Amino acid sequence: MRLPALCLSLLAAWSSISAAPRPNIVVMLVDDMGVMDTSLPFLTDAEGKPRRYPLNEWYRTPNMERLAAKGVRFNNFCAMSVCSPTRISIMTGQNAARHRTTNWINPDNNNAGPQGPADWNWNGIKPGDVTLPGVLQANGYRTIHVGKGHFAPRAFEAADPSKIGFDINVAGGSIGAPGSYYGKQNFDRPAKANAKVKRGSHAVPGLEKYHGQDIFLTEALTIEAKAHVSDAVKEKKPFFLYFAQYAVHAPFDSDPRFAPHYASSGRSPQAQAFATLIEGMDKSLGDLLDHLDALGIAENTLVFFLGDNGSDAPLGHEHEVACAAPLRGKKGSHYEGGMRVPFIAAWAKADAGNEHQKRLPIAPNAVQSQQAAVYDLFPTILGLTDISTPAQHTLDGQKLDTLLTARPDTQREEKFLMHYPHAPHRTDYFTTFRDGEWKVIYHYFPGKASGGSHYQLYHLKTDPFEQNDLAQTHPAELKRLMQGLIAGLEAQNAVYPVEKSTQTPVKPKLP
Ligand SMILES: [Ca+2]
16 A cells, blocks of 8 residues: 555654654652742842852752752842742743732642632632643653652642642652651651641651651652653653752751751751751752763753742841842841742753754853743643643743853743732731842831832842832832832732721822
8 A cells, every 4th residue: 555645754754753752751849948038149240250159158958059050040039039930830821910820829728818719719720721740741741749749738639730730759748847857757747735736637648668768758758759750761751850959948857967067167956957848959950950960861851950939047036138139138027038039941862963052042050031921831831742831821920041051032022920918927017029120029017127118119130139229209200100000900800908997909109
């Protein structure tokens, strides 16, 4: 039988696509890691060269340095100010104002806050929602979840990541923090005679085989991640590994493997323990990179490394230059220290001849200063894997392809909207909006953190550490930025804090 020429050429094209292994994707997400919690300098000097600050001398992250040498790191990469909003933005490609999980998800009680919106999305992701792993799974990927989930409350289905598109779930549940990092404590909160918390309610799920062992949580998760990667390779399936470290979230349990490095520092025991969590997380990254090399798949594996919100380092006041110095503020606050996170993108082994790397070239040892955000991963990953975004699914993210080459992307608007209509946290009821060189912060209920005003305005280009509030002296810029903030919230159909007495929404006001 002779096939028509067209059929033959289609067949040839199909077999060349199917014969080529598809790229593997690793997203390593570190809980509560800010952009300064590392020995790898992200911030730059006036010439755009990486500049080291004292915190870069304090932390030890040689494997982040190793990954950064292979790829590009971003110094203006933004996340939401707390956990679940960022995690769901990674899963959906949407800003939190749109998906409406604008606060961390308390597993057991709706934590909208006293004047929070009743119709915020405490329930998180629902089965059937469009998610990054779900789309990859439907297109032939092995989808692996290792670590912290925090996508939905305890009684809801999506508390289990296997309900939202992951083939495999290790250790993911509704909890936002481990009860303990110690295997000897079964990764559960230590028993206390007067404890109100039920034993087991904050234990990391699914790691029973490590219970009673002298093993740190970060190490157990690393062993699991490596094993599931090996299985995917054995089955010749491309994989998506979402490796969501519980580290470096509180409790600040000291990792004994690294404690001696900090013992004579003179810093507080908490600060030392935090540094050991950072170093253990970094070792995990190194072990995973070694594993990709050993399996011979590094050149076909794209690695994204990032944090989920600003630093939670126990180093000082929440609204000052301390925990994320020289940036101001920390996790949960309205300053840059609350929402600037490390971001590194690299092929695990550079190979200029590799067809995937030709499709998505990444500059080695480069720094990108243009602003980008957590929801940009979704379209970037689908673009690389040639999978279309499902129809009807609205994206806020944009592809990072040009930025990964370290060139500027002139098509991209440098805007970032961060909406937190909740309390209590380090800052309550606020929205921030970055537009190019400027940033405005709107406080729905002015108080001490806002200097008694609704507005704070900073010129980030000349004042990156937010020391000079220009709201009073630059009314034209303030108005323009507030117009952008309001338009952004309306375009994303955001929900707002409410008046105490009437429960009516309180929308931001123009100055
Ligand atoms: Ca977090």
